[in-house]
Amino acid sequence: MFESLAEKLDGAFRKLRRKGVLSEADVREAVREVRLALLEADVNYKVVKDFLTRVETRAVGQEILSSLTPDQEVVRVVRDELATLMGGQPARISMASNPPTVIYLVGLQGAGKTTTAAKLALMLKRQGRQPLLVAADIYRPAAVQQLSTLGAQIDVPVHYLQGQSPVALAESGMLRSRQLARDVVIIDTAGRLHVDETLMAELEAMEKQVPGHETLLAVDAMTGQDAVRVTESFAARLPLTGVILTKIDGDARGGAALSIRAVTGLAIKLVTTGEKLDAIEAFQPDRTAQRILGMGDVMSLIEKAEATLDRDATENLAKRMEKGDFSLEEFRSMLQQVKRLGPLSKVMEMIPGMGGLGKLKNQVDDKSLVRVEAILSSMTAAERRRPQILDGSRRLRIARGSGTSVREVNRLLKQFQEMQKMMRQMKGMRKGRKGMPKLPFPPMPEG
Amino acid sequence: MPGLWERLRTGLTKTRQGLGDKILSAFSGRQWDDDLWESLEEILYEADLGVSTVEYLLSQARVMVRQRRPKAADEVVSMLHLIMVEALASSSPDPSQLGELERPVVWMLVGVNGTGKTTTVGKLAAMMQRRGHQVILGAADTFRAAATEQLLVWSDRAHVPVISQAIGADSAAVAFDTVTAAVARRADLAIIDTAGRLHNKVQLMQELAKIYRVMGKAHSGAPHEVWLVLDATTGQNGLAQAASFMEAVPVSGIILTKLDGTAKGGVALAIARSLNVPIRYVGVGEALDDLMPFDPESYVSAILGENRTPF
Ligand SMILES: Nc1nc2c(ncn2[C@@H]2O[C@H](COP(=O)(O)OP(=O)(O)OP(=O)(O)O)[C@@H](O)[C@H]2O)c(=O)[nH]1
Ligand SMILES: [Mg+2]
Numbered sequence: 001m002f003e004s005l006a007e008k009l010d011g012a013f014r015k016l017r018r019k020g021v022l023s024e025a026d027v028r029e030a031v032r033e034v035r036l037a038l039l040e041a042d043v044n045y046k047v048v049k050d051f052l053t054r055v056e057t058r059a060v061g062q063e064i065l066s067s068l069t070p071d072q073e074v075v076r077v078v079r080d081e082l083a084t085l086m087g088g089q090p091a092r093i094s095m096a097s098n099p100p101t102v103i104y105l106v107g108l109q110g111a112g113k114t115t116t117a118a119k120l121a122l123m124l125k126r127q128g129r130q131p132l133l134v135a136a137d138i139y140r141p142a143a144v145q146q147l148s149t150l151g152a153q154i155d156v157p158v159h160y161l162q163g164q165s166p167v168a169l170a171e172s173g174m175l176r177s178r179q180l181a182r183d184v185v186i187i188d189t190a191g192r193l194h195v196d197e198t199l200m201a202e203l204e205a206m207e208k209q210v211p212g213h214e215t216l217l218a219v220d221a222m223t224g225q226d227a228v229r230v231t232e233s234f235a236a237r238l239p240l241t242g243v244i245l246t247k248i249d250g251d252a253r254g255g256a257a258l259s260i261r262a263v264t265g266l267a268i269k270l271v272t273t274g275e276k277l278d279a280i281e282a283f284q285p286d287r288t289a290q291r292i293l294g295m296g297d298v299m300s301l302i303e304k305a306e307a308t309l310d311r312d313a314t315e316n317l318a319k320r321m322e323k324g325d326f327s328l329e330e331f332r333s334m335l336q337q338v339k340r341l342g343p344l345s346k347v348m349e350m351i352p353g354m355g356g357l358g359k360l361k362n363q364v365d366d367k368s369l370v371r372v373e374a375i376l377s378s379m380t381a382a383e384r385r386r387p388q389i390l391d392g393s394r395r396l397r398i399a400r401g402s403g404t405s406v407r408e409v410n411r412l413l414k415q416f417q418e419m420q421k422m423m424r425q426m427k428g429m430r431k432g433r434k435g436m437p438k439l440p441f442p443p444m445p446e447g
Numbered sequence: 448m449p450g451l452w453e454r455l456r457t458g459l460t461k462t463r464q465g466l467g468d469k470i471l472s473a474f475s476g477r478q479w480d481d482d483l484w485e486s487l488e489e490i491l492y493e494a495d496l497g498v499s500t501v502e503y504l505l506s507q508a509r510v511m512v513r514q515r516r517p518k519a520a521d522e523v524v525s526m527l528h529l530i531m532v533e534a535l536a537s538s539s540p541d542p543s544q545l546g547e548l549e550r551p552v553v554w555m556l557v558g559v560n561g562t563g564k565t566t567t568v569g570k571l572a573a574m575m576q577r578r579g580h581q582v583i584l585g586a587a588d589t590f591r592a593a594a595t596e597q598l599l600v601w602s603d604r605a606h607v608p609v610i611s612q613a614i615g616a617d618s619a620a621v622a623f624d625t626v627t628a629a630v631a632r633r634a635d636l637a638i639i640d641t642a643g644r645l646h647n648k649v650q651l652m653q654e655l656a657k658i659y660r661v662m663g664k665a666h667s668g669a670p671h672e673v674w675l676v677l678d679a680t681t682g683q684n685g686l687a688q689a690a691s692f693m694e695a696v697p698v699s700g701i702i703l704t705k706l707d708g709t710a711k712g713g714v715a716l717a718i719a720r721s722l723n724v725p726i727r728y729v730g731v732g733e734a735l736d737d738l739m740p741f742d743p744e745s746y747v748s749a750i751l752g753e754n755r756t757p758f
Contacts, residue, residue, distance in 0.1 A: 036498050039497075040497065040498045040683055042495075042682030042683050045492045108680065108705075109563070109733070110560070110561030110563060110678060139733070141596070141597045141600030142593040142596035142600060143593075143597075145592075145593040145596050146591070146592045146596075146597075148593075150592050193708035194708070220681075222688075223680050223682060224495035224680060224683065224711060224713075225493045225711060226709050230680070247559070247645065249648075250646070251647045256682065
């Protein structure tokens with residue numbers, strides 16, 4: 001029941017693919033399935049309605065039905081429409097020409113504003129800015145303390161004065177930023193209901209005294225149909241400039257993201273992807289549409305790989321793979337490289353075709369990776385190079401040393417053998433083709 | 448507590464104006480007409496009930512409409528109301544009546560980040576303390592910055608003690624200590640706050656299972672209740688949340704928070720129906736007494752925007 005949106009859409013498209021020639025009825029049936037997938041993904045009811053009308057008009061059009069690959073054309077139409085919904089080009093956080101840049105974080109209770117404020121500060125700091133955090137959530141117990149703790153962790157000053165109202169804090173925060181020569185002021189505000197008249201008026205007053213260059217609405221990625229209405233209400237009172245979608249490391253299908261942009265026109269600028277303070281990223285609408293459609297986020301993966309992997313080490317690995325000279329020793333360094341890309345589940349999401357493999361994801365979690373590493377580290381270098389010398393007593397020693405069991409050691413060795421076999425086959429296939437993949441991942445689709 | 452439901456109703460009418468008006472104009476005083484199915488579907492989807500529950504409810508309603516051939520549109524809404532309330536029926540006894548249970552009784556609150564666990568611990572503590580029970584709290588969220596400080600504020604408000612350790616401490620150890628302290632002090636009830644965690648993080652869910660297990664070692668049978676705290680604005684992901692938490696720990700009921708901001712919370716009905724867990728309490732604000740027992744009638748009326756007063 002809880003398959004991802006990608007999987008659902010994929011199911012709808014696979015049926016199309018089997019057909020070859022498409023009738024109008026085929027397309028309509030696929031569209032119906034897409035509808036249910038979108039609703040199940042929390043896409044706003046009205047957005048789904050409009051979306052399907054557009055897709056249907058385009059997809060039932062003559063040129064698609066008569067094209068050579070109608071199934072792919074339909075997928076393309078859905079993807080285009082999804083990307084348009086999400087806003088095509090990525091939108092950036094804009095900086096004031098005359099510093100300090102003032103950034104407000106606003107939103108419902110529990111959306112993740114305080115943590116996001118600290119993440120944003122760290123991100124800007126790494127880009128060479130000098131942020132100041134202002135703790136203007138004076139209502140939630142210990143919210144100020146939470147921000148102070150986070151500020152200390154990332155070495156960014158946090159402004160707060162006991163007894164001041166949020167409006168006064170925004171003003172005194174500006175003064176403080178000048179004293180401390182800070183060029184960005186990030187104001188964390190209290191969570192509030194969009195229907196809370198008093199608190200919404202308070203935000204308006206803050207914006208009036210200290211206008212924000214960016215007023216970002218934090219929206220929980222798990223939000224349902226209300227996402228649109230909440231965003232509309234905030235936008236009606238405040239000069240919102242964008243949205244930050246939080247907690248996208250959950251398994252919500254992101255329908256809220258699709259709907260917000262479609263209804264309010266507000267761009268999603270950032271997403272937060274974990275509890276660590278560096279878990280914040282720019283939002284890539286087009287790539288997200290691709291990921292939803294299960295095409296994998298190859299671009300993100302490549303960029304990430306380039307930024308984090310040790311080039312020499314991977315080249316070296318690739319060469320050895322090419323030569324078939326691939327022992328447990330190389331396997332171990334490969335694992336270490338993969339680990340640097342981030343949590344395995346996240347890496348897998350970016351690989352084409354892997355998005356839908358929810359079950360597999362649970363099997364190869366980072367914990368099992370840790371165990372595999374422990375087993376490998378408990379072997380001697382000689383054993384890693386020539387696993388065939390691993391007899392029963394050596395295996396027992398390794399199991400003890402790594403806190404695992406002989407069964408796990410055996411399983412790893414068996415899997416490794418299979419992997420070697422696969423590599424030898426690949427080597428045969430690749431003969432005569434220039435270049436090898438630099439990463440131990442399935443080859444990427446063309447174009 | 449009619450006053451509170453009244454307040455909820457006002458809150459709801461505030462938020463759901465668009466929706467409520469539409470229902471009234473679409474159904475009130477009108478003849479039933481098959482075209483109205485789509486409006487009903489829209490209402491249900493917009494309340495976050497989700498595909499399978501919407502399809503289930505509407506198919507039940509269709510059967511009823513075929514049998515009874517109603518004339519007025521209002522009657523169909525009432526039928527749907529009945530079907531929805533039925534889907535929420537729970538026969539298990541009210542767990543807040545500690546009754547003959549061996550003391551201390553232990554409750555544990557779990558849920559994804561930011562749903563309102565800590566706030567709800569404070570509210571539950573106040574409620575039980577007012578009934579004359581001796582309550583003790585456990586600050587087992589040792590992960591989030593200032594989580595313990597936040598619970599300390601609530602314990603002050605509710606006038607109950609807290610067992611805590613430094614940030615980064617082992618959360619299972621705090622839970623164990625709290626239960627041990629509750630036994631030693633002959634407390635009636637220990638309530639354990641846990642760190643918010645996304646349900647798809649395997650390690651964190653294992654940690655939760657460990658916190659659960661450890662308490663049973665301090666006092667057999669503990670914890671007696673595990674509440675899943677669910678944000679009423681949550682969409683279909685709520686189902687995945689409930690299923691995963693139930694896999695890790697035996698969730699015995701749902702507390703639906705932030706119902707003061709939305710007319711929805713429909714996913715709670717979907718969860719109750721498909722996973723067979725009762726909804727027990729609803730949170731309707733940020734103050735100490737903004738918690739009330741769940742009432743299926745009012746909840747369903749609120750979703751359907753029915754213009755009737757159940758009290
Ligand atoms: N309007 C409203 N706000 C609520 C309700 N319950 C909790 N909140 C607010 O929601 C926010 C999050 O509440 P917390 O109690 O900190 O949530 P939590 O689940 O403990 O959060 P973490 O421990 O960080 O996962 C706070 O701003 C609370 O005041 C409710 O019923 N209504
Ligand atoms: Mg908490």
